[in-house]
Amino acid sequence: MARSGNMSELARRVGMSRDGLYRALSENGNPTWSTVLKVTRALGIRLEPHRDHELV
Template identity: 55%
Template sequence: MPDQTVTRPYDAADYLETPEAVAAFLEAAAEEDDPAFLTRALGIAARSHGMMKLSRDSGLSREGLYKALGEDGNPTLSTLMAVAKALDLRIAFLPRE
């Protein structure tokens, strides 16, 4: 009988362990020019930090974070800035190449 392969769902949040990794992940998501895609990526980055910790670090409610960064989320600029700061990131604007 062949060995059975055991798999588990992939979760990118499990691999975002440093601010540099989170920044690279979000930068790649931003390059897609799709706000919904970037919002989902930001939600993954938030989960990598821990939503309760992110709530404390950002000053935003956990429920508000889940709503803003969820499947149908549409975070405000102030939410985006607070989450970025809590993730030890800064928002930058660069010219397109």
Template identity: 55%
Template sequence: MTAPRDKSYDASLTTALTDPAEAAAYIEAVLELDDPAALLVALRQVAKSHGMAEVARRADVGDKTLFRALSESGNPTLDTVNKVLHAVGLRLSVAPLAGVHG
């Protein structure tokens, strides 16, 4: 049985994720996990912190499409991820992996 999450933590996370620098650091840390499900949760949390309907509007994506793409069983396209990131003031970028040579 899982314990209910502390409401103050959720509120604190929501507030923090409205800051683009905090959201970027959060998503970058989740990317280090190399876990697509965790990334989906992080994207959903960032979008929720900005208001899902507002993110859908800014991203020019339908509300239902956004909710479905970021749901637990969602599988958003790269285009949708890019639009969501732009809608919350972030962008996708690429960096070399440490210790990996081409």
């Protein structure tokens, strides 16, 4: 998703460098939970946890 848009603008919204954001979101990246939340918010995505009824 992030790659389809302007990574420089996304990085600015998230408060990271463009290179740092690329590294965090790369295949071998290991972004922190706070980075994931900042990116989803910047993209206008809301995460909602739901119980998996098959596991309960």
